[in-house]
Amino acid sequence: MKKIFESIGEELGNIDGYDLISIGLVKAKTEDFFDELSKYDSSIRDDVINTIKNGKGYCLGITKKKVLYGLYLFEIKQKDDFKELKHVKTIFSDSVSSEVIEKYNIYVEKTLKDFVTSLEYDKVSLEDKVIELDPKDNGIFQTVGVSVVGYLFGFVFGWIIFDDILWGFLYGVIFMPLFNEVNVIVRNKRGRKKDKNKKDNH
Numbered sequence: 001m002k003k004i005f006e007s008i009g010e011e012l013g014n015i016d017g018y019d020l021i022s023i024g025l026v027k028a029k030t031e032d033f034f035d036e037l038s039k040y041d042s043s044i045r046d047d048v049i050n051t052i053k054n055g056k057g058y059c060l061g062i063t064k065k066k067v068l069y070g071l072y073l074f075e076i077k078q079k080d081d082f083k084e085l086k087h088v089k090t091i092f093s094d095s096v097s098s099e100v101i102e103k104y105n106i107y108v109e110k111t112l113k114d115f116v117t118s119l120e121y122d123k124v125s126l127e128d129k130v131i132e133l134d135p136k137d138n139g140i141f142q143t144v145g146v147s148v149v150g151y152l153f154g155f156v157f158g159w160i161i162f163d164d165i166l167w168g169f170l171y172g173v174i175f176m177p178l179f180n181e182v183n184v185i186v187r188n189k190r191g192r193k194k195d196k197n198k199k200d201n202h
Contacts, residue, residue: 015107036095040094055076109186
């Protein structure tokens with residue numbers, strides 16, 4: 001039974017007592033939140049604030065007891081209709097085991113794939129990897145069509161079950177990637193050596 005709960009927890013981003021959260025500007029301005037990672041990178045708090053300020057970035061944090069023990073930092077790049085989530089930095093405390101880091105790397109990559117299949121971003125990078133739609137399999141009509149069907153199903157589901165249109169919007173976003181059968185490809189960046197985790201390089 002314990003393993004079942006652990007498995008469910010890992011599916012939700014809860015691994016070995018750590019939690020995965022999205023860090024917003026209010027949380028980033030909480031100074032003691034960065035106490036652990038500041039031991040390895042004194043500018044980490046300023047980097048996070050500057051990156052996510054005014055919606056210019058996105059940050060996933062690994063926390064335990066309201067303290068940050070690891071993070072994945074991304075910048076949002078947009079040119080015309082093309083929107084990219086570009087990896088900037090990954091850093092972990094030495095107290096986080098390599099096994100936990102590897103599990104989070106896998107979980108975060110899965111999350112980033114969902115960003116692409118839901119059409120939130122056209123392209124996402126994570127360290128030495130690039131995630132994008134497979135141009136061989138996905139026409140724009142197929143991609144948009146399936147996404148709309150998924151969204152409408154989720155919208156109706158949330159609205160009927162909870163009798164609240166706001167829940168309809170929420171479930172529309174949740175169901176959209178589940179219905180989206182578009183394929184993504186994960187490839188290595190060209191001409192770049194594989195980055196090491198920050199905890200191995202401080």
